[in-house]
Amino acid sequence: MASCSRFEDYQVGQVLALTVLPGQSETGLASTIHARIRELLMPRTLSCCTVVDLASETWPGTIDKPDEPIFLKLYDRRFSEQLRYQFGIDPWTKDFESAYIQAVRTGKARQFLHDLKTISNFQEDTEELWDDGQNETFLAEQADKLYNNETNAYDALGDIQGELVPRLVARVSLALSAPDVNNNGANVTNNEDLLPVKGVLLQFIPGFSLGEVQDLAPKSAWQTIVDQAVAAVQAAGDRGILNRDVRPDSFLVQRTGDSTNSENYKVVMIDFGLSRLRGADESDRNWAKAKLRKDEKGAVGLVMKKRLSSQGFELRYENSDRYMEYAGGDDEDE
Structure with missing residues (x-):
């Protein structure tokens, strides 16, 4: 069974372990969902979109498991082609990820985000000097904003979900807790909340x-x-x-x-x-x-x-x- 690695792109047949986040979701969902990728949707713009099949244990409190596939949208800075192009940041590499992990592990990523939010004109004055870890941290913050925009909108559209917009099944996150290759295999533990990729499971509408x-x-x-x-x-x-x-x-x-x-x-x-x-x-x-x-x-x-x-x-x-x-x-x- 294919598993998720931080150093691989998504692939058909891969099984993703998704954590259900607080907020609007289908009744009776398990806290962890296993989603097998059925189809990769291209092109990638601000998010990575796939069609997935959910394992039967996803609905432990229900009598019948829905048979239809589900649409999974992940706001993943690594493979968001439009986001990286928009900010002039090169396509993702393993070296970029190592730099990001190091920034998270040492706390530099959190300090960078603090400066970004609190120092006037910080981005305009410093972005040409950002290193790879800072670039990835910036993209992670942008991806998080996109996720928040999306979920806030679906909350506001609750009464027309399934009619004029798809039905929101759940908010989810995909953990990226692989070993830090530059840290002798030690797991990232400090500031690990910066690592997961957030996304949404939505009603799949063929068309x-x-x-x-x-x-x-x-x-x-x-x-x-x-x-x-x-x-x-x-x-x-x-x-x-x-x-x-x-x-x-x-x-x-x-x-x-x-x-x-x-x-x-x-x-x-x-x-x-x-x-x-x-x-x-x-x-x-x-x-x-x-x-x-x-x-x-x-x-x-x-x-x-x-x-x-x-x-x-x-x-x-x-x-x-x-x-x-x-x-x-x-x-x-x-």
Whole structure:
């Protein structure tokens, strides 16, 4: 049976031992879940996505184990290609990991994070001088923020999970407690909470992205499908979510019946790693201005209208003026 090693990439057939973290999760889950990777999903953007099968002991308190696979999203700095590219950090290597383990073991990683959070302009003034351990620590912090954004969003979307967004099964972490190769095989014990990779288990929804609709759905269904995507964006906004990463690939389209029937397509919104919740003290005006600047609905409706027009299809979509009265018609910062 394949096991998890910090010095290997994920592979089909590998079994990951996942710890269930506190928070919203399915009733009756075991504290440790064993997930066998069925499929690796590419490309990797901000997270590593796989389709997994969960062992039967995952649901010790239930009568029947669900037969369907589960979607596993891990915010793993090591293999997050977009995250590393975004910050100009080279692809992960074993040497980078050794430097990170050493930084964690000695407490330098925790001191670095303290400085990052408390010293004004610390990143701008010092990042060109960061060593490999500091780079990996920085990426681990960024990955943790993405995880928090995602889980906060799913909490806010609880009443539409399984409908307009996938169902959140559990928050999980993958322990990275392999021996420190530069420490004579001694296990990392100091500050070990910095090592695990966090992620989420989500309902697996087979389908295709909204960006592929012109190739995989009949023209008669295009309007209905895009309308559902726009409605999902609206529903997320109604629950106090602003998503900075709305695009056609942020939606899955599932065929639920005869492909020629426009009603047999269901759309769900995914990817909330770059979202935020409305602040507790955020005024109506500031919230409206933020929503207008991002124009999440337009990132779906307008983009798909232009894309489908090249196929000779006139999509019905109009910009919403919902937030204009609160923003005073001005989308500039105060």
